[in-house]
Structures are given as structure tokens and as C-alpha cells.
Amino acid sequence: DTTDGDDFRCGYVALSGRPNVGKSTLLNSLIGVRLSIVSHRPQTTRHRILGISTKPEGQILYVDTPGMHRGAKRAMNRSINRAARAAMSEVDVAVQVIEAGRWTDEDAAVYAALAEQEVPRLLVINKVDLQKDKTVMLPFAADLMAKHTFDEVYYVSALKSKGLPGLEKGILKRLPKQAAIYGEDEITDRSERFIAAEMVREQLMLRLDQELPYATTVEIEQFSDRPDGIAEVHAVIWVERDGQKAIVIGDGGAQLKAIGTSARKNMESMFERKVFLKLWVKVREGWADDENLLRRFGYE
Ligand code: GDP
Ligand code: MG
Structure with a gap:
């Protein structure tokens, strides 16, 4: 070793x-x-x-x-x-x-x-x-x-x-002399579930205008490996108001589709397997002010 x-x-x-x-x-x-x-x-x-x-x-x-x-x-x-x-x-x-x-x-x-x-x-x-x-x-x-x-x-x-x-x-040369803390092949301590949520959120940051991305967060409701080897990911995009929901979905669902396609591709290259990504947009007023919801959404 x-x-x-x-x-x-x-x-x-x-x-x-x-x-x-x-x-x-x-x-x-x-x-x-x-x-x-x-x-x-x-x-x-x-x-x-x-x-x-x-x-x-x-x-x-x-x-x-x-x-x-x-x-x-x-x-x-x-x-x-x-x-x-x-x-x-x-x-x-x-x-x-x-x-x-x-x-x-x-x-x-x-x-x-x-x-x-x-x-x-x-x-x-x-x-x-x-x-x-x-x-x-x-x-x-x-x-x-x-x-x-x-x-x-x-x-x-x-x-x-x-x-x-x-x-x-x-x-x-400035690190202490000690054995490795993590395995040689590990790249993070974060779960695939966490990374999946971040990859959806990245698309929101990239594609939504002005203040809207800051009013959103992403929750992974399901992350499971199917028998056919595909990772099935169900993600909820939380927004604060109905008007924001409409913008995230876009005309005929075009915006949500683009968000999903890019996020899925990034997940597939990171997780090294096919991903089936399902997205929902849901409204929860004041989620960013609610300590309990924040914990549920993964904020420490
Ligand atoms: P952070 O907020 O400090 O984490 O910054 P990010 O890593 O999110 O980068 C902010 C922006 O700077 C993004 O648009 C990056 O593509 C851009 N950026 C980061 N590093 C470089 C660099 O070395 N050169 C150029 N031209 N852009 C960079
Ligand atoms: Mg950063």
C-alpha cells in the first residue's frame, strides 16, 4: 500500500x-x-x-x-x-x-x-x-x-x-505526516443523492434569471438503482411562489426539460451509469426561512 x-x-x-x-x-x-x-x-x-x-x-x-x-x-x-x-x-x-x-x-x-x-x-x-x-x-x-x-x-x-x-x-509539503484518511479511489464524502440535487441546482443557477435561482432549492425524493442498472432519480425543485413555478417550467415545459436534460447528462458522467431523472416543481412559501424545511433539504 x-x-x-x-x-x-x-x-x-x-x-x-x-x-x-x-x-x-x-x-x-x-x-x-x-x-x-x-x-x-x-x-x-x-x-x-x-x-x-x-x-x-x-x-x-x-x-x-x-x-x-x-x-x-x-x-x-x-x-x-x-x-x-x-x-x-x-x-x-x-x-x-x-x-x-x-x-x-x-x-x-x-x-x-x-x-x-x-x-x-x-x-x-x-x-x-x-x-x-x-x-x-x-x-x-x-x-x-x-x-x-x-x-x-x-x-x-x-x-x-x-x-x-x-x-x-x-x-x-505543509500537510502533517500521517496515513490517508480516505480510500485512494474516493473523491468526496458526499453521497450521489447530494450530488444529484446539486446538479439540478446548478442548472437553475445557470438558466434562471436574476433573483429566481436564489428562491429555489432541490430535494431528492428518491434515488434508487434499478435492476436494469439505471439510477432512477426523483427530484423536486422547490420555489416560493406560483409565478416562479411557471417560469421554471417554461413555455410548454421547455425550460424544465432543458434543466432535466443537462442535469441528467452531468449525473451520468459523474455516476458512470445511465440515469432516469424525473423532475417536479412545487411551491412552498418561505422555505428559505424555515429551519425544519432547511434541514430536510440538506442545509447543515
Ligand atoms: P466560486 O464562487 O469562487 O466558487 O467561483 P466559481 O468556481 O463558481 O466560478 C465563478 C465563475 O468564474 C465561473 O463562471 C467560472 O467559469 C469562472 N472562472 C473560474 N476560474 C476561472 C479561470 O481560471 N479563468 C476564467 N476565465 N474564468 C474562471
Ligand atoms: Mg463556489
Whole structure:
């Protein structure tokens, strides 16, 4: 067994950063699977997602964090903030992800939260593919490093999988020496049921406009493996009002069909078997304010 030698390392790494800097994209690129859902919208990630990467030298346990939500009025947002804080504590290495060429007040707030922890801090400057003028990159990083304490800085493109081996090396050497916590083939601690719900929710984030995606959540009512080898998945898309239901379904059901087709394809490639996906849209006023419903819908 290669995962318990004397020099083997294993530990947790938090991927922190303000919304939309590319934390989930980075997690997916690092583990080589589209595990954490991604969209152009801020606050796509609502749950703590663990992504496992096992290499000959060690096992890196990446924790993708939801960005902190400002509106703590809604129970859902409070739950998301709890998940974000929990993900940041009890890690061995903290990675702060930012966008190339941009350092905002929100980045500074994330930095301040991380600076309270006594663990190595790495700065990851992501989206370098968008920075056409490469000569501005070094001064930008030099200025940040002069004003903040980071153990190291890395330039990456999560989208194009650039610069990742250097980052992985930098993380590995800072993890404690210990045997692997998860099996070599495992990529997450989340169930297929959870991932299925996330894949439907990803389509809602991608396809619905404005505030509507934030008024939705997805519940898997059934996930079963049929004798013919097909996974049968029944999912309910919860919305807050009748008008929202009509939009999610779309003209002649076209929108719901598109959501279902894309989500099913993503499930099939992730679960490595055929999926039969059935979708319903149901109205439940105030679900995002109801602690009991939130627990039922999988919010911690
Ligand atoms: P998160 O909110 O920090 O998890 O960010 P996401 O991973 O959801 O990404 C937000 C948006 O940035 C998505 O549209 C991604 O496709 C995009 N993105 C992430 N990484 C990169 C990158 O390296 N280059 C470019 N051009 N876009 C990226
Ligand atoms: Mg995310």
C-alpha cells in the first residue's frame, strides 16, 4: 500500500475567497472531476464540499467553501455562513483565492478572517488567463505580499488547469505526516443523492434569471438503482411562489426539460451509469426561512 508510508502526508485545505473568484472551479480542476457546481453567479455554492485528491506523496482533502452571505436575515443564509465558517476552521492549510489584478474589500474581509488562524496561508491568484498584459501581474502580487502575510503565492487558471502542480506541491509539503484518511479511489464524502440535487441546482443557477435561482432549492425524493442498472432519480425543485413555478417550467415545459436534460447528462458522467431523472416543481412559501424545511433539504 502506498498511502501509509513514513513520508506520506494527509490533511485538510480550505479553499476560501469572496464569491465568484473560482474556488469551485479550482476544486474541480484539482481533483479532475466536476464535483462542485459552478456558475457565473455569486453564491452558487451553498454547502461545504469535500474533494479528495490522492497522490503518491500524500492525500489532499480540499474543502470548498460557500462565500459568506451578507443577508443573514434568511435562515438559509445563516446556514450557509455556518458552513463557510466551519469549513475554514480545523484545516491544516488555508488557501485564499483571488482574481488576477483585483483586490476588493471583500477579499480583505476574507483575509482578515483567515489571519486569525494559526495555519500556513497561501495566496492563489486565479483567472490569469483573463490577464492579457502579463507585466502587471508581478507588481500586483508584490504589492499584495508587501501588505499581507502569505507563505507563498501561486498564479493559476482553474478554468484552463494552469499552474496547478506547483500549488499542489506547496500544499503537500505543509500537510502533517500521517496515513490517508480516505480510500485512494474516493473523491468526496458526499453521497450521489447530494450530488444529484446539486446538479439540478446548478442548472437553475445557470438558466434562471436574476433573483429566481436564489428562491429555489432541490430535494431528492428518491434515488434508487434499478435492476436494469439505471439510477432512477426523483427530484423536486422547490420555489416560493406560483409565478416562479411557471417560469421554471417554461413555455410548454421547455425550460424544465432543458434543466432535466443537462442535469441528467452531468449525473451520468459523474455516476458512470445511465440515469432516469424525473423532475417536479412545487411551491412552498418561505422555505428559505424555515429551519425544519432547511434541514430536510440538506442545509447543515
Ligand atoms: P466560486 O464562487 O469562487 O466558487 O467561483 P466559481 O468556481 O463558481 O466560478 C465563478 C465563475 O468564474 C465561473 O463562471 C467560472 O467559469 C469562472 N472562472 C473560474 N476560474 C476561472 C479561470 O481560471 N479563468 C476564467 N476565465 N474564468 C474562471
Ligand atoms: Mg463556489
